[in-house]
Amino acid sequence: MAGSAGEIVVDIDVMLARRKMAVGELAERVGITPANLAVLKNGRARAVRFTTLAALCEALDCQPGDLLRYSAD
Template identity: 65%
Template sequence: MAIVVNLDVVMAKKKMSASELAARVQITPANLSILKNNKAKAIRFSTLEAICKALDCQPGDLLAFEDEDKK
């Protein structure tokens, strides 16, 4: 997938556990795991906003584009 989710990196920098983030964002730990492991096909803007608020970061800190054609 060309869009990479760097959620685990940002969580480590902010020293926040997955269970704490899931509780703050009010999503299930299973759904958070799907995001963390780059298995998600989509993310709602409301979820992205809640994650950014909880981690005090920007969407660009969480998402990156990697051109698969240039690999």
């Protein structure tokens, strides 16, 4: 495959807005620090544990696909 690979985009901000939830509240519900949540939501994370993804989905009442998407750019 030629060219650069796409990237995974994290849309936590979108779900936070839809749920009218603050970042601090989400971090507390998920059990991670606000700093680590910021790394994830700003797209700087290199990986995410499935347990963290599941906790995010539970706290935001959503599916993984609501939080993550592939961008071919």
